[in-house]
Structures are given as C-alpha cells and as structure tokens.
Amino acid sequence: MGNQTPSPLDDFLFDLRGYLILENAVDPEHLKELNQQFDNFPPLETNEWWGNAQRRDYTKDTGFELHNVVEIGKPFECLIDHPSWIEYVRRYCGDKDSYFEGLFIDECIASIRRSGGHHPVHSGGYRVSLRCLYQYMHEVFRCGQCNIILALTDIGPGDGPTMVVPGSHKSNFPHPNAGDYDAGDRMNTLEGAIPVHLKAGDALLFVDGILHGGSSRTNDGERRIIIYRYGPAYTRTRYGFEYSKKLLERLTPAQRTILDPVPAIRPPRQG
Ligand SMILES: O=C(O)CCC(=O)C(=O)O
Numbered sequence: 001m002g003n004q005t006p007s008p009l010d011d012f013l014f015d016l017r018g019y020l021i022l023e024n025a026v027d028p029e030h031l032k033e034l035n036q037q038f039d040n041f042p043p044l045e046t047n048e049w050w051g052n053a054q055r056r057d058y059t060k061d062t063g064f065e066l067h068n069v070v071e072i073g074k075p076f077e078c079l080i081d082h083p084s085w086i087e088y089v090r091r092y093c094g095d096k097d098s099y100f101e102g103l104f105i106d107e108c109i110a111s112i113r114r115s116g117g118h119h120p121v122h123s124g125g126y127r128v129s130l131r132c133l134y135q136y137m138h139e140v141f142r143c144g145q146c147n148i149i150l151a152l153t154d155i156g157p158g159d160g161p162t163m164v165v166p167g168s169h170k171s172n173f174p175h176p177n178a179g180d181y182d183a184g185d186r187m188n189t190l191e192g193a194i195p196v197h198l199k200a201g202d203a204l205l206f207v208d209g210i211l212h213g214g215s216s217r218t219n220d221g222e223r224r225i226i227i228y229r230y231g232p233a234y235t236r237t238r239y240g241f242e243y244s245k246k247l248l249e250r251l252t253p254a255q256r257t258i259l260d261p262v263p264a265i266r267p268p269r270q271g
Contacts, residue, residue, distance in 0.1 A: 003083045006091055014092065015136060018169035019196070019206035025084035026150060026201045033075040035152050038110065038224055041066065052244045061184055062119045062214070064112040068241045069226065070105070070259070077247075079228055080105065080255040085148055088205055089230040093143040102233030102261045106145070107241075113160045113223040119214030121163075121178050121187035125171035131231065132208040134169035145208040145231045151198035152224035160217030161195035162204060162225075163187050168211040175211055187213040233261035 004022075006014070014020050026034070044055040044066070052071040057063060070076045090096060094103045123132055135142040155161045165175065175192070179185025187193055195215055196204050206212065208229070217223055229238075243259045251259065 001083050003087045004085070005087045010088070011091075014205075014207075017164075017166040018134060018210035019164050019166070019204060020088070021196065021198065022084055022088070022203040022205055023199070024201050025082070025203035026079075028201065030075060030078065031152060031201050034150075034226065035224065037073060037075055038112065038152065041110070052241075052247070054241070056239070059120060059181075059184055061117055062111070063114055063117040064110075066110040067239065068108060068243075069110040070108045070228075071244060071247050072110075076108070076110075076226070077251060077255060079108075079148075079150070079226065080251070080258050085203060085205060089146050089148070092141045092205075092207070093146040093231050095142070095232045097140050100233060103230050103258050104233050104235050104261050105228055105258055106231055106235050106237050107227065107229040107239075109227045111223075111225050111227060113214065113217050113225075115217055115220055117160060117214075118186050118188075118216040119162075120181045120184050121175075121190055121193070121211060121213040122181045123208055124165070124168045124175060124178065124211035125209050126174045128169075128209045131235070134207040134209045143207045143209075143231075145229055147204075147206055147208055148226075148228045148230070149198075149204040149206075150226045150228075151200050151202050151204075152226065153222065154200050155196075155198045155223055155225075157195070157197070158217070158219040160214055160219075160223045161197055163190070163193040163195050163213055163215050164206060165190065165192040165211035166194065168192070169207050169209040171211070178211065186216055187211075188215045
C-alpha cells in the first residue's frame with residue numbers, strides 16, 4: 001500500500017477542528033499481531049522496566065501505560081512510518097519546506113484502560129507550549145506535536161473514548177471548567193467536548209494543543225490503544241527515554257531517521 005496523503009478536505013477539517021479520524025488505518029493482520037503483543041505484556045509494576053520499555057502511568061487513574069513501546073517488537077516498529085499517517089504527520093508537524101524538514105517520535109505508549117479509569121482533561125490553545133502549538137502560516141503547517149491514537153479495540157459509549165474540544169487548539173481563553181489535571185478532574189461533562197468513537201484499527205490524529213483527555217471507562221473489559229507522538233526532528237523525548245542501539249540498528253533507514261534524526265557526533269577517541 002502506498003502512503004496515504006492528506007486531501008484538501010483533511011487540511012480543512014484538521015485546521016478547523018484540530019483532529020482527524022483515519023478509518024481502517026491498520027489492517028486486520030497487523031491489528032491481531034498488536035493485540036497478541038498486548039496479551040503477552042508481563043504484569044509490570046508502575047515504574048518497572050521491561051527491556052528498554054517502562055511502565056509509567058500518566059496518573060493514578062490512567063491505568064497500565066507502557067512507554068517506549070516501540071522497543072518491544074516488530075509490530076510496533078511498523079507504526080513508526082505507517083503508510084496510513086506518515087505523510088499526514090510530515091505535513092502537519094514535520095517542518096515541511098523549511099531548512100530542517102523531518103520528524104521525531106518523542107513518546108510512544110501502549111495503554112490499557114479498565115473500568116473506572118480515565119485521563120484528566122489537559123492542553124488547549126490558551127498559553128500553549130511551543131511543543132503542543134497548532135500553527136499554520138505562510139501556507140505551511142507548523143505544529144509542535146501531532147498524536148496518533150490507534151484503537152486496538154472498538155471504542156464506543158462506556159469504553160472510555162478519548163474526548164476532544166473541537167477547535168480548542170486555537171483558543172484564546174482557558175476553558176473555565178477544565179479543572180485541574182493534577183487533581184484528576186474528569187472531562188466527561190466538559191462543555192464543548194465530544195467523544196471520539198473508533199473501531200479497532202482506526203486512528204485519531206490530533207494536534208496536542210487541542211483540549212483533550214480520556215473519558216471514564218464504565219464498561220468491563222479493556223480499552224487498548226497505542227499513542228505515538230510526532231514532532232519536528234530537533235526535539236527530544238519527553239521523559240528522557242533513549243532508543244536503544246539494538247533497535248536503531250534493526251530499523252529500516254526511513255524508520256531510523258525518525259527515531260534518530262540527528263545522530264550524536266563526538267570527537268575521535270583519544271589514545
Ligand atoms: O487516554 C486517552 O484517551 C487520552 C490520552 C491523552 O490525553 C493523551 O495522550 O494526551
């Protein structure tokens with residue numbers, strides 16, 4: 001399959017709302033492999049390492065979150081430059097038509113949410129950091145970070161869908177009822193927020209500067225998603241994770257360029 005490219009309608013809707021839904025982004029075979037990987041995750045404690053991946057839940061309510069998941073195996077490596085979205089993120093946050101085009105993945109996470117779990121509301125255009133900024137200027141997109149949330153299970157009512165406030169990536173005002181992330185305020189009833197229902201295999205692409213979060217899961221079972229966060233090539237990982245030499249060596253050149261866009265240079269060894 002060739003790379004999918006954003007259409008004029010995609011650009012219009014992404015600019016207007018701050019997000020897009022990419023249906024059937026991942027094929028059923030790949031989906032099955034990813035779910036098998038989830039089935040085989042060990043029962044890690046918070047902060048426990050598994051190779052070069054680490055369980056590091058965002059909050060006490062978000063549930064199991066395995067960071068640096070690209071280290072775990074091939075099905076995750078294929079997501080780095082996946083044909084369903086790579087041209088989208090290149091266009092929206094890859095510094096296109098600048099002296100320094102390129103991408104970097106600064107976080108990649110496997111997330112399992114169970115009943116009661118949620119991710120508090122956060123972000124939004126008001127006083128946004130450069131990292132999360134939405135920007136379009138001089139006929140190019142200049143977003144600081146675009147996220148792919150890939151659904152591995154169907155996510156409908158009660159499953160804890162991600163919620164977004166369409167258009168809030170351009171907000172000049174704080175949402176008066178957004179509450180406090182650290183206090184774990186829920187976004188279920190936030191005015192203007194809508195749930196994004198996905199089928200397994202669909203992906204939600206959004207600029208991180210949109211107000212968003214994960215609504216409370218009330219159903220039994222698991223919501224499984226993978227989050228890859230893309231940004232310009234000169235950024236670095238959020239928490240200081242480094243991609244292992246082993247991983248970088250086994251990637252394709254195109255994938256390696258995304259995880260290690262500016263390989264370190266050092267003076268020649270002395271002696
Ligand atoms: O878990 C979710 O649905 C939302 C995740 C989220 O808020 C984020 O990735 O920033």
